[in-house]
Amino acid sequence: MKQNSIEISLSAEGVTVKNALTAISLELPRGQLTGIIGPNGSGKTTLLRCLAGDRKPDSGHIHLGEGRLEDLRISERAKFLAYLPQTTPIPFAFTLKELVGLQAKSADTLATALxxxxxxxxxxxxxxxxxxxxxxxxxxxxVLAQATPVLLLDEPLAHLDLRYQKRLxxxxxxxxxxxxxxxxxLHELRLAQKWCDSLMLLHQGELIAQGxxxxxxxxxxxxxxxxxxAGFAS
Incomplete structure (x- = not known):
């Protein structure tokens, strides 16, 4: 599945959400798989929702490319950014193929995602x-079928057998x-260590380390x- 040929970056500047996130600034590295880790309640889901435009921060801004995410129409965002929430509502009477095809970039990306x-x-x-x-x-x-250059996934490994975790x-x-x-x-730190190029560590709503x-x-x-x-061996 080919990525969108347009190079685009996603970044946050001073993003704050009351009782959840405090002045978080970051840039999602291009060409890297980034794991967002931290204990329950550290702000992982809230941060991902803000980065996806699903939750407006109380202060600060999200930038997609050269513009602010909040200034883009939803249809325009969908060309560059796809987001998987922890739970996906089930459209009544849809087939699996109809669900996957809702925002598929093409028949080829739909087939590849399946x-x-x-x-x-x-x-x-x-x-x-x-x-x-x-x-x-x-x-x-x-979300894979959208074939966007930026992809945000909230706990995608949950409920998956080991076979499908590895394939994904x-x-x-x-x-x-x-x-x-x-x-x-993700919560599985050993998977984060093995598969991710970089990690962002959240603690009590703050981004305390990235690398x-x-x-x-x-x-x-x-x-x-x-x-x-505990520790992790190289």
């Missing part, structure tokens, strides 16, 4: 007949190698932020 998540045999099934894991794979395929992560890595910018929230996984997942930080004594 293949990546191994959903071809379920394409004509009603969403109401699918298991929770199958619906999650369908929701992921829907392999695909995301390839998309980044082709020039995409992808960020995902290569082994530079972020130090014993001191793990004990301070997660309350565990």
């Amino acid at each position: 293949a990546v998540m191994e959903l071809e045999s379920l394409a004509d099934r009603s969403l109401l007949t699918l298991s929770g894991g199958e619906r999650q794979r369908g929701a992921i395929a829907r 992560l392999e695909f995301l890595v390839k998309q980044c190698q082709a020039g995409g910018s992808i960020a995902l929230t 290569a996984p082994l530079d972020i997942l130090t014993p001191d930080r793990l004990e301070t932020v997660f309350g565990v004594e």
Whole structure:
């Protein structure tokens, strides 16, 4: 699946949400798979919602390319940025293929997204007949089918069997190698260390560290932020 040929960046400047985020500034690295990590309640989902334009910050701004995200029409955003929330509403009576095709860039990207998540045999099934894991794979395929240069995924590995976690992560890595910018929230620190090019560590609503996984997942930080004594070998 080819990425949108237009190079575009996503950044935040002083983003603050009351009781959730405090003055966060960042730029999503292009060509990298970025993991957003932190304990429950650290602000991961709120940050991703702000970056996606799903939640307006109380102060600060999100920039997509050279303009502010809030100034772009939703249809214009969808050309450059796709967002997977933790839960996706199920359109009544839709088939899986209809869901995945809602914002697909083309028939080719639709077919590729179904293949990546191994959903071809379920394409004509009603969403109401699918298991929770199958619906999650369908929701992921829907955003993959947009084939945008920027992709934001909130807990995409939840409810997925190990087989599909691996397939998805392999695909995301390839998309980044082709020039995409992808960020995902996740709790599995070993997967973050193995698959991500960079990590953003949130703690109590603040971005306290950003960099290569082994530079972020130090014993001191793990004990301070997660309350565990552990470390990761190179």
